[in-house]
Amino acid sequence: MAKRAVTAAQDPLPPPPRTLYALGLEGSANKLGAGVIAHAPDGSVSILSNVRHTYVTPPGSGFQPGDTARHHRAWIVRVVSEAVRRAGLEDVGGCDAICYTKGPGMGACLASVAIVxxxxAAQYGVPLVPVNHCVGHIEMGRTITGASNPVVLYVSGGNTQVIAYSAQRYRIFGETLDIAVGNMLDRFARVVGLSNDPSPGYNVEREAxxxxxxxxxxxxxxxxDVSLGxxxxxxxxYTKDRKRFKPDTKSEVGGGEVGEWGKMANGETWSGDGRHVVRPGDDEEESDDGDDDEASALRSSIPNGARLPDVITPADLCFSLQEHVFAMLVEITERAMAHIGSREVLIVGGVGANSRLQEMMANMARERGGKVFATDERFCIDNGIMIAHAGLLAFRMGHTVELERSTVTxxxxxDAPKIDWRA
Structure with missing residues (x-):
C-alpha cells in the first residue's frame, strides 16, 4: 500500500518530538487486520500499511467464535509480516508501540490476537497499548475526514450507537436495545441465501x-434508542408468505459460491413456494394445514392495514429493510445533533460504508445546514490501522500496559476509556 499522509483533527495534543511508529492488530470479529501508522512532528499522520484478511463462510451460515479464532491464528503471522514489509520497516522492533484491540468483540478472536x-512486545521490547475498538473507529474517521467535533453514528456488526464527545469521554446518546444493525443485515442475508463474499451487508445493499x-x-x-429485532x-x-413471496432460485450476488435463497446454516432450505421447511433427509411432503397456520401467525406480525403488493421479491425486502432501518438511524442522529448544536455527522463502522445510508444522512444534514463525513471500505470496515492510530494517540499521553495486565474483554x-488527547 502506498504511503498516505492525512491531516489529523485539531486537538491540544502536542506533536511528537520525532516521528513515532505504531503497529496495530485488529481481530475482534471475522476481519483480521494489521497496519503501521506514523505520527510526524509537523502534526501529519501517514498510513504506511493496511493489510486485512477476512474469514468468509459459505452462504447461509455465520461465523462462529472458535472457527474465526482458528482463522486468525492461521493468518496472523502472514498479515503482520506483510504489514511490516509494506511499511518499509526492517522488523517490528522499528515501532514505538504495539497496539491491539482489547474489546469489544468475540472473546476467542480477541484473545488470539492479543497473544500475538x-x-x-516481549520479543522486541516494544511497549504494549490496549485499544477500545469503537474509539479506534472514531479517531480514524476523524483523522481521515477532518471532522472536528461531530456527532458519530457507529454502525457495525456488533454495535449501533449514536455518540458525541464531552469532558474526555465519548458519550453514548442512543443505541440499539437488542441486536446491532450489521448483525441484523447479516442474519437476513442468510435467510434469503445471499453470499458472504465480500460481506452479507454489502450484498444486501447491492440487492436493494x-x-x-x-x-x-x-x-x-x-x-x-432503536430496536431492530x-x-x-x-x-x-414476508419470506414465509407463499402467496406473495417469490424467491429467485439462485442468488447471483456477491461472487464466489452461489447459494439458494433460503439456505440455512443447518442445511435446511425454505421450499420454493414458501410452504414448509425442507430438512436434510426429508422424503415425505408435509401437510399444508400446519404450514398455513404458521404462515398466518407470521403474517400477523406485519403492520395492521398494510397494503401489500401481489408479488414480493428478495430485492424488495432488502430495499425495504434498508429504508426503514436507516430512517430510524437518521432520526436518532438528528436528535443528537440538535441536542449538542453540531452540524457535523461522522459515520463509522462497517455498515457506514453503505452508500444509501450515507445518502440519507447527507440529505438530513443538508437540511440542517450541516455536512456528513464518511470513509470508504478501507477504513469503515475493521482494520489494523485504526487500532494503531488510536493506540499511538494514547501512547503519546503515556498510556501503556504491562504484559501481565494486557487482558481482553x-x-x-x-464511554469507558478516557480520551485525554482531546480537550
Whole structure:
C-alpha cells in the first residue's frame, strides 16, 4: 500500500518530538487486520500499511467464535509480516508501540490476537497499548475526514450507537436495545441465501438497488434508542408468505459460491413456494394445514392495514429493510445533533460504508445546514490501522500496559476509556 499522509483533527495534543511508529492488530470479529501508522512532528499522520484478511463462510451460515479464532491464528503471522514489509520497516522492533484491540468483540478472536501482540512486545521490547475498538473507529474517521467535533453514528456488526464527545469521554446518546444493525443485515442475508463474499451487508445493499416495492415494516425508535429485532422478525415473515413471496432460485450476488435463497446454516432450505421447511433427509411432503397456520401467525406480525403488493421479491425486502432501518438511524442522529448544536455527522463502522445510508444522512444534514463525513471500505470496515492510530494517540499521553495486565474483554463500552488527547 502506498504511503498516505492525512491531516489529523485539531486537538491540544502536542506533536511528537520525532516521528513515532505504531503497529496495530485488529481481530475482534471475522476481519483480521494489521497496519503501521506514523505520527510526524509537523502534526501529519501517514498510513504506511493496511493489510486485512477476512474469514468468509459459505452462504447461509455465520461465523462462529472458535472457527474465526482458528482463522486468525492461521493468518496472523502472514498479515503482520506483510504489514511490516509494506511499511518499509526492517522488523517490528522499528515501532514505538504495539497496539491491539482489547474489546469489544468475540472473546476467542480477541484473545488470539492479543497473544500475538504480547509475544511481539516481549520479543522486541516494544511497549504494549490496549485499544477500545469503537474509539479506534472514531479517531480514524476523524483523522481521515477532518471532522472536528461531530456527532458519530457507529454502525457495525456488533454495535449501533449514536455518540458525541464531552469532558474526555465519548458519550453514548442512543443505541440499539437488542441486536446491532450489521448483525441484523447479516442474519437476513442468510435467510434469503445471499453470499458472504465480500460481506452479507454489502450484498444486501447491492440487492436493494433492484427493489421496486417498499413493503411495510415496524418503525421502532424508542426515544434516542432503536430496536431492530422486531424489524428482522417482520421482514423474515414476508419470506414465509407463499402467496406473495417469490424467491429467485439462485442468488447471483456477491461472487464466489452461489447459494439458494433460503439456505440455512443447518442445511435446511425454505421450499420454493414458501410452504414448509425442507430438512436434510426429508422424503415425505408435509401437510399444508400446519404450514398455513404458521404462515398466518407470521403474517400477523406485519403492520395492521398494510397494503401489500401481489408479488414480493428478495430485492424488495432488502430495499425495504434498508429504508426503514436507516430512517430510524437518521432520526436518532438528528436528535443528537440538535441536542449538542453540531452540524457535523461522522459515520463509522462497517455498515457506514453503505452508500444509501450515507445518502440519507447527507440529505438530513443538508437540511440542517450541516455536512456528513464518511470513509470508504478501507477504513469503515475493521482494520489494523485504526487500532494503531488510536493506540499511538494514547501512547503519546503515556498510556501503556504491562504484559501481565494486557487482558481482553468482550464488553468494553465506548464511554469507558478516557480520551485525554482531546480537550
Amino acid at each position: 501482540a504480547r509475544t511481539l 438497488r433492484k427493489g421496486r416495492h417498499l413493503v411495510p415494516l415496524p418503525y421502532a425508535t424508542k426515544g434516542m 422486531g424489524v428482522l422478525s417482520c421482514v423474515e415473515a 468482550q464488553r468494553f463500552r465506548t
